[in-house]
Amino acid sequence: MATVQIVDVRKDFGSVKVVKGIDIDINDGEFVALVGPSGCGKSTLLRMIAGLEQITGGEIRVGTKVVNNVAPKDRDIAMVFQNYALYPHMTVAENMAFSLKLKGVSKREIEQRVNKAAGILSLTPLLGRLPRQLSGGQRQRVAMGRAIVRDPQVFLFDEPLSNLDAKLRVQMRAEIKELYQRLKTTTIYVTHDQIEAMTMADRIVIMHDGIVEQMGQPLEIYDQPDNMFVAGFIGSPAINLYPGAFHTEDRAVFVTDGGVIIPLERPPVGAARRRGVLGIRPEHIAIDPAGAVSLAVMVTEPTGSETFILGRSEEETMRCLFRERVALKPGDTVRLRLDPNRILFFDEETGRRT
Amino acid sequence: MNRSFTYRTSLLFLAALAALWTLFPFAWYFLVSLTTPGHIPRRFSFPDVLTLDSYTSALFGSGAKGISANYSILPNIINSFVVAGLTVIGCTVLGFGAAYVFSRGRSTTLAVLFNALLVIRMTPAVSLAVPIYLMISAYGLSDTHLGLSLVHTMLSLPLAIWLLKGFIDGIPTELEEAALIDGASVLQVLRYIILPLAAPGVAVAACFVFLASYVEFMFASILSRGSSDTLPIAIAGYNSDHQTFYNEMAAASFMSMVPLFIFFYFAGRYMVRGLTMGAVK
Numbered sequence: 001m002a003t004v005q006i007v008d009v010r011k012d013f014g015s016v017k018v019v020k021g022i023d024i025d026i027n028d029g030e031f032v033a034l035v036g037p038s039g040c041g042k043s044t045l046l047r048m049i050a051g052l053e054q055i056t057g058g059e060i061r062v063g064t065k066v067v068n069n070v071a072p073k074d075r076d077i078a079m080v081f082q083n084y085a086l087y088p089h090m091t092v093a094e095n096m097a098f099s100l101k102l103k104g105v106s107k108r109e110i111e112q113r114v115n116k117a118a119g120i121l122s123l124t125p126l127l128g129r130l131p132r133q134l135s136g137g138q139r140q141r142v143a144m145g146r147a148i149v150r151d152p153q154v155f156l157f158d159e160p161l162s163n164l165d166a167k168l169r170v171q172m173r174a175e176i177k178e179l180y181q182r183l184k185t186t187t188i189y190v191t192h193d194q195i196e197a198m199t200m201a202d203r204i205v206i207m208h209d210g211i212v213e214q215m216g217q218p219l220e221i222y223d224q225p226d227n228m229f230v231a232g233f234i235g236s237p238a239i240n241l242y243p244g245a246f247h248t249e250d251r252a253v254f255v256t257d258g259g260v261i262i263p264l265e266r267p268p269v270g271a272a273r274r275r276g277v278l279g280i281r282p283e284h285i286a287i288d289p290a291g292a293v294s295l296a297v298m299v300t301e302p303t304g305s306e307t308f309i310l311g312r313s314e315e316e317t318m319r320c321l322f323r324e325r326v327a328l329k330p331g332d333t334v335r336l337r338l339d340p341n342r343i344l345f346f347d348e349e350t351g352r353r354t
Numbered sequence: 355m356n357r358s359f360t361y362r363t364s365l366l367f368l369a370a371l372a373a374l375w376t377l378f379p380f381a382w383y384f385l386v387s388l389t390t391p392g393h394i395p396r397r398f399s400f401p402d403v404l405t406l407d408s409y410t411s412a413l414f415g416s417g418a419k420g421i422s423a424n425y426s427i428l429p430n431i432i433n434s435f436v437v438a439g440l441t442v443i444g445c446t447v448l449g450f451g452a453a454y455v456f457s458r459g460r461s462t463t464l465a466v467l468f469n470a471l472l473v474i475r476m477t478p479a480v481s482l483a484v485p486i487y488l489m490i491s492a493y494g495l496s497d498t499h500l501g502l503s504l505v506h507t508m509l510s511l512p513l514a515i516w517l518l519k520g521f522i523d524g525i526p527t528e529l530e531e532a533a534l535i536d537g538a539s540v541l542q543v544l545r546y547i548i549l550p551l552a553a554p555g556v557a558v559a560a561c562f563v564f565l566a567s568y569v570e571f572m573f574a575s576i577l578s579r580g581s582s583d584t585l586p587i588a589i590a591g592y593n594s595d596h597q598t599f600y601n602e603m604a605a606a607s608f609m610s611m612v613p614l615f616i617f618f619y620f621a622g623r624y625m626v627r628g629l630t631m632g633a634v635k
Contacts (some may be wrong), residue, residue, distance in 0.1 A: 048532075052535070072535045073534060073539065079532070081531070082528075083528055086527065087533070088529075098443070098536050098538075102537040103537055
């Protein structure tokens with residue numbers, strides 16, 4: 001196990017700047033998720049940590065050692081790839097033993113360690129099979145087995161679940177988390193799936209356009225996003241964001257550009273007549289006959305545990321999520337209350353939370 | 355599809371005609387090889403006696419039938435296999451390394467070089483005859499197995515590289531990256547990951563290179579002075595200034611084809627698969 005320090009790391013491909021100066025400190029034994037939309041540089045960053053990509057600028061330290069110019073094989077790092085990257089001509093056991101064999105570990109010890117890893121991952125009955133004879137979930141487990149058998153300083157995961165179907169993904173998510181809790185090895189996990197990041201990581205790093213937008217614990221980021229990008233990226237269904245203006249004449253309200261009037265309890269200081277963006281998460285909207293906002297229901301999506309409603313209020317569309325069952329159908333009109341304590345404000349120009 | 359009887363019969367007839375057209379010379383030649391040595395085939399006819407004398411004469415020499423025919427093609431068979439074998443080793447070893455670089459490299463220089471290789475492959479070999487003769491002689495390699503196989507390697511290397519590159523292109527780079535992270539050096543990646551996965555491609559390339567060397571005539575005839583004559587040269591040798599030994603020539607030709615038949619019987623299927631695999635993947 002080791003800490004990983006990423007100091008002002010940059011990566012250019014020709015004239016294209018993909019990673020534009022990133023600082024992340026990862027503690028010993030921490031599980032950090034790098035999350036962001038495609039093209040944000042998260043995979044490139046992971047590949048730089050692995051040593052598969054040259055670093056244009058900055059410094060990466062594993063433990064106390066600067067690894068900028070250290071070959072991947074000497075970084076003592078294991079990586080699980082999106083498409084598993086199992087060696088197709090080797091059996092499960094050979095796949096897992098490969099790194100130990102290269103290191104010159106004795107046959108007996110290789111067998112012991114492979115068996116132990118196979119036991120942890122319930123791969124024992126599959127040890128003699130070739131990768132093509134395995135299902136997607138089993139291949140994923142072999143890929144993890146190949147990583148853990150080495151007992152590396154750091155685990156890197158590059159979107160390891162995106163090739164699996166939805167149900168298996170949830171199952172493997174739990175398995176990876178369980179494995180992590182058992183081994184407590186420093187883990188860096190790249191995903192574009194915010195649910196994965198939220199549910200698995202101790203800390204999330206949200207990346208966008210080659211920079212870190214925000215870093216923090218999952219719920220902290222969810223509740224207190226630094227900016228509109230983070231607010232919009234984290235949370236599903238996505239947060240409602242309405243540009244508009246504050247009015248504080250007789251009572252404090254926010255009037256969206258689409259004409260919805262939202263009463264405020266505590267308008268931001270100096271907000272009068274200023275413009276801004278109001279954000280409210282779908283689950284912070286409640287049905288309230290005395291509510292100030294009226295919504296014409298357009299789409300209802302009951303999933304059993306919750307009900308998602310998409311509707312129209314004045315000129316704005318609004319996403320609402322109710323934990324209780326609601327008997328609404330398209331065409332109905334309902335009055336809503338936006339929880340004033342949960343309303344977020346952002347600067348319209350900079351996107352920063354105010 | 356349920357086509358009419360006439361339709362199917364006429365298709366079959368056309369196919370038979372095409373086969374006959376192609377195979378007739380072979381059939382005639384085969385009959386010539388089974389005729390008593392010394393008989394000169396003027397026009398197509400069935401021999402009165404079928405005999406293997408021409409075959410034994412070609413294999414072991416026969417003394418009695420004339421000076422030129424009094425030699426055995428056995429040493430030439432060995433020469434052919436040695437030259438083709440050396441060529442296969444040269445082309446697969448060099449070709450594999452080069453194909454890997456061409457497959458993984460991302461520079462314009464490499465792309466230009468790769469296309470240049472293919473263009474060179476299309477130039478008529480005869481245009482190279484004089485310079486190659488001079489070079490090989492200058493290094494004292496004429497009439498040696500090594501000299502001829504060096505030339506054959508040069509001729510076949512572009513094809514080998516092209517075939518192998520197709521195969522290596524189909525191997526995901528993630529496998530190499532996984533191996534690098536697993537602790538492999540670049541050479542170990544080649545040895546443990548790329549080579550086993552490209553093995554069918556190496557086999558296909560080896561077969562093509564072997565065949566090309568085995569049947570090559572022009573350079574073999576320019577560079578040989580007797581001791582390194584390959585089979586095609588020996589077969590052509592039955593045609594002397596004074597006499598042509600048709601029967602022995604035919605027998606030797608058919609014997610030289612045996613390895614080809616064996617090869618196509620076992621490897622033809624894989625070869626086609628290998629070719630198309632390399633092409634589309």
